[in-house]
Amino acid sequence: MTKSQRASLLLGLALVVPLAFAGMAWAGGASLDEDEEDQSNAGVSFFGFAKDLDRGGGVADAKVSAEIKNRNASLVTRTDDQGHFKFSGFSKEINPKDVEISCSKEGLKLQRTVRRQPPGGEAATSIEVDCLMVKP
Amino acid sequence: MGIRGAARSALAGIIFGTLLPANLAFAELLFDTPDLALTGRVTSSKEGAMEGVLVSAQRTGSPISVTVVTNQAGRYSFPVDRLTPGHYALRIRAIGYELDGPTTVDVAAKGTVTADLALRNVDDISSQLTSTEWLISMPGAEQKRPLIECMSCHTLERVVRSRFTADEFVGVLKRMANYANNSTMQKVQARVAERDVPEDRARRVAEYLATVNLSKRDRWDYELKTLPRPTGAATRVIITEYDMPRSTIAPHDVRTDADGFIWYSNFVEPYLGRLDPRTGVHTEFAYHLPKPSFPAGALALEPDHDGNWWLAMMFQGGLMKFDTRTKTFHHYPLPTQLDSDTAQQSMVMPRQSQVDGKVWTNDVNTHSILRLDVKTGAYERVDPFQGMPIGANRQHSPYGMAADKNNDLYFMDFGDESVGRVDAKTFRATIYPTPTSHSRPRRTMLDDKGRLWFAEFAANKIGMFDLDRESIKEWDVPTPHTYPYDVYLDRNGQLWVGSMSDDRVLRFDPQTGKSVEYLLPRQTNIRRIFIDNTTTPVTFWAGNNHHAAILKIEPLD
Numbered sequence: 307m308t309k310s311q312r313a314s315l316l317l318g319l320a321l322v323v324p325l326a327f328a329g330m331a332w333a334g335g336a337s338l339d340e341d342e343e344d345q346s347n348a349g350v351s352f353f354g355f356a357k358d359l360d361r362g363g364g365v366a367d368a369k370v371s372a373e374i375k376n377r378n379a380s381l382v383t384r385t386d387d388q389g390h391f392k393f394s395g396f397s398k399e400i401n402p403k404d405v406e407i408s409c410s411k412e413g414l415k416l417q418r419t420v421r422r423q424p425p426g427g428e429a430a431t432s433i434e435v436d437c438l439m440v441k442p
Numbered sequence: 443m444g445i446r447g448a449a450r451s452a453l454a455g456i457i458f459g460t461l462l463p464a465n466l467a468f469a470e471l472l473f474d475t476p477d478l479a480l481t482g483r484v485t486s487s488k489e490g491a492m493e494g495v496l497v498s499a500q501r502t503g504s505p506i507s508v509t510v511v512t513n514q515a516g517r518y519s520f521p522v523d524r525l526t527p528g529h530y531a532l533r534i535r536a537i538g539y540e541l542d543g544p545t546t547v548d549v550a551a552k553g554t555v556t557a558d559l560a561l562r563n564v565d566d567i568s569s570q571l572t573s574t575e576w577l578i579s580m581p582g583a584e585q586k587r588p589l590i591e592c593m594s595c596h597t598l599e600r601v602v603r604s605r606f607t608a609d610e611f612v613g614v615l616k617r618m619a620n621y622a623n624n625s626t627m628q629k630v631q632a633r634v635a636e637r638d639v640p641e642d643r644a645r646r647v648a649e650y651l652a653t654v655n656l657s658k659r660d661r662w663d664y665e666l667k668t669l670p671r672p673t674g675a676a677t678r679v680i681i682t683e684y685d686m687p688r689s690t691i692a693p694h695d696v697r698t699d700a701d702g703f704i705w706y707s708n709f710v711e712p713y714l715g716r717l718d719p720r721t722g723v724h725t726e727f728a729y730h731l732p733k734p735s736f737p738a739g740a741l742a743l744e745p746d747h748d749g750n751w752w753l754a755m756m757f758q759g760g761l762m763k764f765d766t767r768t769k770t771f772h773h774y775p776l777p778t779q780l781d782s783d784t785a786q787q788s789m790v791m792p793r794q795s796q797v798d799g800k801v802w803t804n805d806v807n808t809h810s811i812l813r814l815d816v817k818t819g820a821y822e823r824v825d826p827f828q829g830m831p832i833g834a835n836r837q838h839s840p841y842g843m844a845a846d847k848n849n850d851l852y853f854m855d856f857g858d859e860s861v862g863r864v865d866a867k868t869f870r871a872t873i874y875p876t877p878t879s880h881s882r883p884r885r886t887m888l889d890d891k892g893r894l895w896f897a898e899f900a901a902n903k904i905g906m907f908d909l910d911r912e913s914i915k916e917w918d919v920p921t922p923h924t925y926p927y928d929v930y931l932d933r934n935g936q937l938w939v940g941s942m943s944d945d946r947v948l949r950f951d952p953q954t955g956k957s958v959e960y961l962l963p964r965q966t967n968i969r970r971i972f973i974d975n976t977t978t979p980v981t982f983w984a985g986n987n988h989h990a991a992i993l994k995i996e997p998l999d
Binding site: 379 | 873
């Protein structure tokens, strides 16, 4: 094995171990009852609106990003016609404070995001974050 | 047909009636249609002239069968360049009908042969239903969902015709869960690593299945619903099937090359296959099994920049490259530490490997992505789902792949609901959930406008991801329970869609929403599809994974 192969393996195995399980799967590769979602490892979800502070109302088709601190990964979605978005949830191992939501839209700039304190406090299962946008 | 033609037909019928099989309603030679080798009308006592009946002709001893479809007047027509002179067997497909026994016809070197065909109603249509029609017919909603996995190996007719009780089904389900993905009815392959199915889940499915099969009754107590026969544009098509020399051959991914050959991956055997559609000559290139005690066969087949073929080796582990110049294979095995009894590479993406010498693949077992350095043979692993929701029933699974000009990877999360991107330089992953939840996007293709087209298997939709806008648009496919496997955009901006379940190929215009569904001549389990844009009109290619055939569809408009 070459040095580069060993280095790749070390990197890989460090990541493999946490995921080295095979969920119950069918011959085709999926579970018997795929639509019955197992929430046992589901953490907090994020939802909110992109709002146009100049014109009022929601911003449709805005790009919404959820960056996860120290994870080299992000989730991206777009707002619907009312400016609403939702990320369906992260695993429990993710601290909600490490998730940063931002929005972008051509012709507008993000002034700030507002994270609303969920009623459940630390036990909350969803957190609302609104993107407040203005003309540049 | 005019009076003169009718009179000539009657005369010819008298002359040739005794020479041709009695079950041909009528036969004649026509001399005024030099462009046709064989034509005729299809009728039934119930409907009269029948539109949308598939008529297939296969010359004795030939592996090639050609199919045309009757028009509104019930007429079918085989052009002269599609049938060489010889003795042909004819068969039809029209739900609810059958020919009265086998039918043959002799096609002459000159002139047009006419063979009118009479159909009769079948007493029992159950053997003619597609899996899609069974799913439409069965009662229930969400209880049916697990059945979409069964179609990887067999049709749903096998399920509903069974007589297993719920208790017996539990054992059947547990047994089948230990079959490899790359199994067919002709070649069942067991996994090396055993999988356990939780009793409660197996029982839940088993109890439903026992309500829709024949365990408690001699006939199904629900109405058997059927899809309509083709009409209009769906009848203007020529379909050619090339039978493989062994029934065990399972063509999975099909691709054409610059020389006009058709290449395919064999899902259950250690061969790369090649077909010359001009001659029907079939060639196999054998490779050694790296892990002889593991299930054989490869899934994805993709070319690199130099036209060499790459195979994803499934349970054999790693990737295989076929050098088209030297006709030799080179295996890139997984390193020992990544290899295991459950290691499985189903996808490969070498199309932009000339950029950086890297080829993408996946590891189904660890829900992750691997990247091969072609020069060193080393694999790097990327987990694009760090921190994303994951649970026993929400497991991510990178599947269909495409690469952009920088060899950045775009992949489908077949286990869940997202399109993913991995930056080739930084391994940074970006996940884009589809608007429809649990859509299970499957195979994909990247067009030259930077749009990723993909099949949303579980959502019954087609998706498009715009790389620049980072946005996803979706379209419903017109027939419920189609479960599209793959999609391909042709040069006219029309989408072609294939599936494992409905024996139809969808041609869909995303601009207008108009669609045409071409019914196929027989049960056809389609996986990867390919459009040859060099022909006019374009030509559709796919494999019939369960019935050892390559399928060509040529629309006539």
